[in-house]
């Protein structure tokens with residue numbers, strides 16, 4: 537093969553725009569960069585030649601590198617090939633997709649399930665189908681960015697209600713009548729780990745969509761999420777395959793008519809190449825590996841970590857596997873994250889726009905695969921941080 541001469545690219549106008557924007561981000565302490573892992577995903581990972589205890593992955597049940605999950609991907613890839621070739625409505629649909637949807641519906645007690653290529657795309661597709669011009673979506677102030685973007689793209693009017701404030705929401709519902717009203721909330725809020733007041737939201741009598749991304753696999757007697765835990769039935773649930781289920785992709789749990797409506801209307805499903813069958817095979821294996829034993833190990837860890845945080849005078853709870861240690865300014869969060877790295881802990885700094893200004897933080901996500909010692913090392917390292 538002939539080696540191309542390395543060339544110095546001409547500076548383009550967009551390079552100037554990029555530099556200007558990057559300078560502003562750097563000035564505000566908000567510059568981000570990528571850091572590739574050199575090891576499989578897991579409770580311990582290698583980054584840039586160093587080994588860390590990893591608290592930044594949403595792999596709550598430790599399934600991301602599970603060999604049964606990898607085998608599920610392999611079997612499906614051998615049967616179907618890797619690429620899916622087209623969107624599902626063209627020729628990208630396979631028996632692996634259908635089999636996974638049936639398994640998801642069964643596992644999570646829904647009439648049907650419909651796959652999406654990611655949680656981000658699921659929220660875009662579901663919100664854009666359920667609501668449109670002339671409708672009003674009521675969205676919690678701390679909902680995930682994919683819900684925020686789904687609301688924006690839907691063309692519905694969006695009313696943001698104060699975080700978990702059902703009384704304020706009730707007043708807003710009365711003040712904003714519409715052809716259709718829809719409430720949308722995270723089940724477990726992705727950056728604080730607290731739970732939505734689903735029973736009270738449901739009692740408002742307005743259609744309710746719940747994003748169970750951080751609740752499925754973690755909460756509920758069978759890992760079915762917060763709706764299962766509270767026994768609340770809602771109109772549509774969204775779940776991801778990329779967190780507890782250790783893979784990639786997402787799904788909506790809904791009735792048959794809503795599924796057909798989504799297939800006909802959800803642009804993120806219609807206009808995107810289908811998930812590879814291998815991803816479906818992996819997810820089906822992950823569903824089988826989502827055992828009560830793994831959940832019990834995760835909860836043992838949640839309790840240990842929460843008690844440790846409380847001993848340090850830090851915010852503790854037993855609502856989910858997500859814990860935040862607020863630092864305030866972004867620079868402070870980055871410095872704290874680097875200090876933890878020195879002690880072998882990977883807990884990435886989370887800064888705006890992921891969290892509101894003034895609440896930059898260290899976010900700890902626990903896994904069933906963490907050991908007691910991993911948690912003790914992290915708590916000890918946190919104790920050493922400047923307050």
Ligand SMILES: Cc1ncc(COP(=O)(O)O)c(C=O)c1O
Nearest residue numbers: 654655656680682726749776778
């Ligand atoms: C609450 C919530 N919903 C949706 C998503 C997006 O899911 P995915 O990563 O599958 O796109 C995330 C996180 O990434 C999330 O935290």
